[in-house]
Amino acid sequence: MSLATESGRDRARARNGWLLSLPALVLLIVGASGPLLIVVTYSFLKPGEYSGVIWEFSGQAWFQVLFQRDIFDGTLGWADAHLTIFWRSVRLSLLTTAITFAAGLPTAWFIAMQPPDRRAMWLFLITIPFWTNLLIRTFAIMEVIRNEGILNSALMGLGLIDRPVQILYTDTAILIGMAYVYLPLMVLPLYAAIDRFDLRLMEAGYDLYASRMRVLRRIILPIIRPGIVAGSILVFVPSLGAYVTPRLLGGGKNMMIGNFIELQFGQGRNWPLGSALSMVLLAVVMIALLVYVRVAARGDVVR
Amino acid sequence: MAVPDAGTAAADRAGAPARRVARRPGRAFSVTRLPGFGLVAVTVFVLLYAPIATLIVYSFNDAPTISVWGGFSLRWYADAWANQQVKDAALRSLLIASFAAAISTTVATMAALGTTRRGRFPGQTFIYVMINQPLMVPEIVTAVALLIFFAAIKVATGYQGLGYLILAHSAFCVPFAYLPIRARLESMDLSLETAAADLYATPWQTFRRVTLPLMAPGIAAGAMLAFVISLDDVIITEFVKSAGQDTLPTYMLGKLRRAITPEVNAISTALLGLTVLLLTAFFLLTRKRG
Amino acid sequence: MRTILLTTAALAAMAAAARAEGVLNLYNWGDYTSPEMIAKFEAETGIKVTITDYDSNDTALAKVEAGGHGFDLVVPSANYVPIFVEKGLLAELDHARLPNIGNIAPQWVDVAWDPGRRFTVPWQWGTTGVAVNTSVYGGDINTSGIFLDPPEELVGKVNVVPEMNDIISLAIFYEGGEACTEDLTVLRRVRDTLMAAKPKWMSMDYGMVERMSNNDVAASVLWNGATMRARINNPAVAYGYPREGYPLWMDSVGLLADAQNVDNAYAFLNFIMAPENAAMISAYSRYANGIAGSEEFMPEDMRTAPEIVIPEEFVSAGHFLPTCPASATQIYTQIWTELQK
Numbered sequence: 001m002s003l004a005t006e007s008g009r010d011r012a013r014a015r016n017g018w019l020l021s022l023p024a025l026v027l028l029i030v031g032a033s034g035p036l037l038i039v040v041t042y043s044f045l046k047p048g049e050y051s052g053v054i055w056e057f058s059g060q061a062w063f064q065v066l067f068q069r070d071i072f073d074g075t076l077g078w079a080d081a082h083l084t085i086f087w088r089s090v091r092l093s094l095l096t097t098a099i100t101f102a103a104g105l106p107t108a109w110f111i112a113m114q115p116p117d118r119r120a121m122w123l124f125l126i127t128i129p130f131w132t133n134l135l136i137r138t139f140a141i142m143e144v145i146r147n148e149g150i151l152n153s154a155l156m157g158l159g160l161i162d163r164p165v166q167i168l169y170t171d172t173a174i175l176i177g178m179a180y181v182y183l184p185l186m187v188l189p190l191y192a193a194i195d196r197f198d199l200r201l202m203e204a205g206y207d208l209y210a211s212r213m214r215v216l217r218r219i220i221l222p223i224i225r226p227g228i229v230a231g232s233i234l235v236f237v238p239s240l241g242a243y244v245t246p247r248l249l250g251g252g253k254n255m256m257i258g259n260f261i262e263l264q265f266g267q268g269r270n271w272p273l274g275s276a277l278s279m280v281l282l283a284v285v286m287i288a289l290l291v292y293v294r295v296a297a298r299g300d301v302v303r
Numbered sequence: 304m305a306v307p308d309a310g311t312a313a314a315d316r317a318g319a320p321a322r323r324v325a326r327r328p329g330r331a332f333s334v335t336r337l338p339g340f341g342l343v344a345v346t347v348f349v350l351l352y353a354p355i356a357t358l359i360v361y362s363f364n365d366a367p368t369i370s371v372w373g374g375f376s377l378r379w380y381a382d383a384w385a386n387q388q389v390k391d392a393a394l395r396s397l398l399i400a401s402f403a404a405a406i407s408t409t410v411a412t413m414a415a416l417g418t419t420r421r422g423r424f425p426g427q428t429f430i431y432v433m434i435n436q437p438l439m440v441p442e443i444v445t446a447v448a449l450l451i452f453f454a455a456i457k458v459a460t461g462y463q464g465l466g467y468l469i470l471a472h473s474a475f476c477v478p479f480a481y482l483p484i485r486a487r488l489e490s491m492d493l494s495l496e497t498a499a500a501d502l503y504a505t506p507w508q509t510f511r512r513v514t515l516p517l518m519a520p521g522i523a524a525g526a527m528l529a530f531v532i533s534l535d536d537v538i539i540t541e542f543v544k545s546a547g548q549d550t551l552p553t554y555m556l557g558k559l560r561r562a563i564t565p566e567v568n569a570i571s572t573a574l575l576g577l578t579v580l581l582l583t584a585f586f587l588l589t590r591k592r593g
Numbered sequence: 594m595r596t597i598l599l600t601t602a603a604l605a606a607m608a609a610a611a612r613a614e615g616v617l618n619l620y621n622w623g624d625y626t627s628p629e630m631i632a633k634f635e636a637e638t639g640i641k642v643t644i645t646d647y648d649s650n651d652t653a654l655a656k657v658e659a660g661g662h663g664f665d666l667v668v669p670s671a672n673y674v675p676i677f678v679e680k681g682l683l684a685e686l687d688h689a690r691l692p693n694i695g696n697i698a699p700q701w702v703d704v705a706w707d708p709g710r711r712f713t714v715p716w717q718w719g720t721t722g723v724a725v726n727t728s729v730y731g732g733d734i735n736t737s738g739i740f741l742d743p744p745e746e747l748v749g750k751v752n753v754v755p756e757m758n759d760i761i762s763l764a765i766f767y768e769g770g771e772a773c774t775e776d777l778t779v780l781r782r783v784r785d786t787l788m789a790a791k792p793k794w795m796s797m798d799y800g801m802v803e804r805m806s807n808n809d810v811a812a813s814v815l816w817n818g819a820t821m822r823a824r825i826n827n828p829a830v831a832y833g834y835p836r837e838g839y840p841l842w843m844d845s846v847g848l849l850a851d852a853q854n855v856d857n858a859y860a861f862l863n864f865i866m867a868p869e870n871a872a873m874i875s876a877y878s879r880y881a882n883g884i885a886g887s888e889e890f891m892p893e894d895m896r897t898a899p900e901i902v903i904p905e906e907f908v909s910a911g912h913f914l915p916t917c918p919a920s921a922t923q924i925y926t927q928i929w930t931e932l933q934k
Contacts, residue, residue, distance in 0.1 A: 014424035020417025021430045024410040024477055031474025032437045035448035049919045050676045051654050071924050072781050081934035103347050109337065110344035120523075124582055125348065127527050129355045131578045133396070134535040135555045136571045140354030143361065146809055150357060166749075168809070169796040183351070184531070185479070188524040189486045195520055196490035212338055220337075226489045230482040233438070241441030244537060251796025252755045255933045262443045262538075263933075266651040267757040268926040269919065271447070278444040285439035289432065366826075386628070388644060450659050457661025541652060546618035546663035547643035557623020557646025559799055 043275035061272035089257040093239035100186040108190035169251030177249040185234040193227025362568035379569035392554040403472035404530035411480035437475040446542035463545040480525035487521025617857040620664035627877035665852040683847040693866035701883040713845035715883030724815040734833030750811035766838025773917040818879035821900040834907035
């Protein structure tokens with residue numbers, strides 16, 4: 001094969017790739033990314049007196065992300081409130097991803113192993129609760145876990161506990177809520193990957209006397225990795241910016257980054273700081289995604 | 304490149320229901336069983352439906368709060384039915400979600416075809432990052448940006464219709480539609496399409512008859528995710544909506560600070576019932592055809 | 594293609610309908626507008642009212658300021674009215690077109706945030722105090738100590754609504770300061786008190802009508818009308834007026850400078866200042882309204898409600914919150930962030 005045709009094919013490939021992606025790109029540039037430039041700009045401006053911004057350059061917002069001047073003695077220190085909030089968000093989001101994976105993999109597997117004509121039905125069963133909106137679902141979860149709710153009543157009825165366990169308004173409640181809300185985002189990509197999985201590979205594994213755990217670890221997980229990664233990204237990233245669930249189930253005592261950014265755009269009246277914090281969050285997520293692109297690319301090479 | 308064995312496997316999967324290898328008579332050992340998986344799956348389904356069951360039960364509650372039981376009654380259904388604001392909001396939610404799911408799934412499918420398999424090309428990472436961008440930014444930030452941007456357009460053009468909401472929803476639904484489709488494409492091998500091309504199928508025929516049917520589960524998953532994500536959106540909608548454009552979530556958000564009445568339980572249960580009916584009908588119809 | 598065309602046509606039609614003759618677009622807090630009152634207005638005038646909800650003053654301000662929203666009337670709180678006015682977002686009212694303007698009770702005419710009612714007319718007013726379940730705690734409830742230094746019975750059962758201005762102000766009054774103060778010695782005590790109290794709170798959340806009714810929460814910082822709604826469900830709930838000082842608030846209706854249905858808006862503003870109509874608004878949300886003579890049209894339970902009628906001894910402790918300067922807000926936001934980290 002001559003070098004010339006090869007580069008010609010590469011060019012055609014790139015052209016097709018761009019052309020096919022074009023509608024999505026246009027939609028996103030108009031409806032999402034383009035307007036974000038406004039936010040980038042805002043992070044370098046001064047906050048307006050009551051809302052919005054004053055059109056004067058200032059690096060103050062970026063400075064405030066990491067440092068703060070103590071309001072009482074004027075000393076300069078780390079903005080440890082910001083760091084605490086960031087760390088809590090990352091921790092809870094990672095935990096949510098882990099929980100949805102632990103619950104989602106068996107569920108996706110279970111669905112994929114149903115006879116083909118029934119799989120779609122099971123998929124719908126997974127998504128049906130999500131056809132009611134997020135606020136309603138969150139309220140329904142509150143009904144289950146509150147002190148006089150179904151869970152505590154059942155546990156007390158069974159004599160397992162004699163006083164209600166406080167779940168509502170704790171980090172546990174946030175985790176339950178986020179895992180519930182984001183579960184289908186894990187199950188659907190996992191299912192899509194498992195569905196393409198060649199079962200004879202497992203058979204081969206067993207023929208070679210591998211244990212079930214070994215088959216799971218060495219055969220299944222590596223092959224469905226694109227699904228795992230897609231699911232994890234779909235769960236991790238929205239959890240990181242979650243707003244409604246922490247506000248309602250966490251009882252608002254401890255903010256996550258989404259609530260904190262909202263505070264800056266709302267009652268805090270510091271749009272530049274809110275913008276700068278958003279950019280930081282964007283960077284964190286970009287790093288996570290770059291890792292994903294890397295991992296996914298490695299998967300291509302193996303195949 | 305195309306291992307013949309993998310080709311037949313794909314053919315198996317596409318057509319015949321030869322799923323359970325454990326079908327061999329007299330063998331209890333099922334290859335597809337994994338320890339504890341069944342139990343976890345069943346638990347997940349139970350937990351998934353517990354809150355929904357509560358929601359349904361309390362929608363028939365006679366008491367004026369959503370969590371103190373006061374006997375059976377249909378009064379909240381009557382109230383919801385009489386409340387034009389709630390009905391309009393619910394319909395508007397469904398309308399926007401349908402448009403957003405259709406648009407985002409279409410463009411996401413195209414983009415997934417353009418960016419997966421058949422090797423990498425310059426700018427692919429850029430496209431990838433762009434497509435996933437709505438995932439990376441918390442909603443409130445996109446919301447504020449869109450508020451300012453769309454407001455300028457609204458003032459300039461005088462058009463204040465639902466188009467803005469549909470556009471915004473379509474945009475942030477793209478990654479949710481794209482990722483499952485891409486995951487599906489990545490685990491599909493090329494041999495069938497290569498075979499079709501070898502048999503002189505045109506690229507369009509190959510796409511229409513081979514690629515698209517193989518992609519269908521991914522597309523369905525993507526469209527469903529997009530629909531659900533659009534239905535759920537609160538904050539972007541709150542900032543983009545013009546006069547008279549409340550969706551069910553923004554209607555509820557407005558009530559959050561005061562009190563959520565069981566009316567909302569009733570309308571949600573009614574919508575849920577409608578959805579289940581529609582989906583069941585859809586199933587029965589498609590099954591007959593198949 | 595045809596579907597797209599049809600859809601576009603339908604969307605355009607919907608947009609046009611919102612601007613046609615005989616409509617009015619009201620932008621108000623959620624669950625705050627009496628449907629009966631709207632029905633009566635529509636029947637009398639033939640004007641179709643569209644209500645769109647918001648959940649915070651800040652959202653409303655941001656949207657209105659951005660423009661292109663299509664709203665005619667907005668209902669900001671007292672401390673936001675001067676901001677709306679300063680930014681030129683409200684149109685000055687032509688009192689000649691409002692025959693009922695004389696119905697505003699005298700004490701609500703020359704208000705600090707809108708002297709002479711040049712820009713707004715009253716919607717509803719109320720107080721921010723503490724709601725306590727008296728079956729859990731039987732002691733004195735007329736103090737901010739309920740949430741700033743909770744008695745033993747209430748530890749771990751107190752809710753604080755996440756309203757920065759209300760909470761910081763209550764704490765400032767508790768420490769002997771004044772609203773919008775920038776006095777650092779007071780603010781240091783405010784921060785320390787709040788930080789010490791926080792571990793004794795259960796949550797910082799809204800939706801307390803529900804949670805007080807079903808005993809999830811035993812005490813909460815709460816608005817008076819919400820407390821009344823909770824008390825009707827759960828008679829053990831009582832409303833306390835913190836004697837150290839508590840915020841008074843009023844939400845007023847203003848005509849937006851870029852309103853498209855100005856005539857209809859005037860008709861509506863005039864309509865809600867008729868006592869019998871103002872009473873309908875109050876009967877729905879359970880707050881008083883500032884229109885003289887509306888009491889006689891109100892349901893009996895509201896005329897005597899302990900949440901609505903402020904006891905003589907606590908009247909002087911109520912203060913309207915002024916619009917704080919940015920320098921004060923910045924300090925408050927830092928304390929608030931510290932509190933919620």
